[in-house]
Amino acid sequence: MLVIKKNGAKVWVTFTVSSMDLIEGITLLGEWNTWKGEPMKKKKNGDYYLTKVLNRGKSFEFGYMVNGEQWLTEDMCSSVPSPFGSQNSLLEL
Structure with missing residues (x-):
């Protein structure tokens, strides 16, 4: 879920x-910082969250890495192909 x-x-x-x-941790990765995991x-309640301040009018690809092995996309965003044969979420601000 996203709150903007x-x-x-x-x-x-x-x-x-x-x-x-069985979640041990989730890392957020995206184009805004050259895919460095945060x-x-x-x-x-067990949910995971992170707030980022980004520039308006930009678009960013991103995704969630669960337990260091499972890549998830955001349901609230459209998806685009990644160079690794999976999908990335596309955040359009």
């Missing part, structure tokens, strides 16, 4: 992944 708040030239995007069984924080 726009303020001038900046956009606050909160990425949230609902809790699933560990998501765990809420008391």
Whole structure:
């Protein structure tokens, strides 16, 4: 799930992944920082989240890496092919 708040030239995007069984950790990866993984924080209810401040008017590919091995896309975004034969989410701000 995504929550997007726009303020001038900046956009606050909160990425949230609902809790699933046997999750040890989720990392957010995206074009905004050349695909460097950022560990998501765990809420008391088991969901994982991370808020990023990004530039308005830009598009970014991204995805979630679960337990260091399973690649997930965001249901609220369209998908685009990745160079690795999978799909990436496309965030359009």
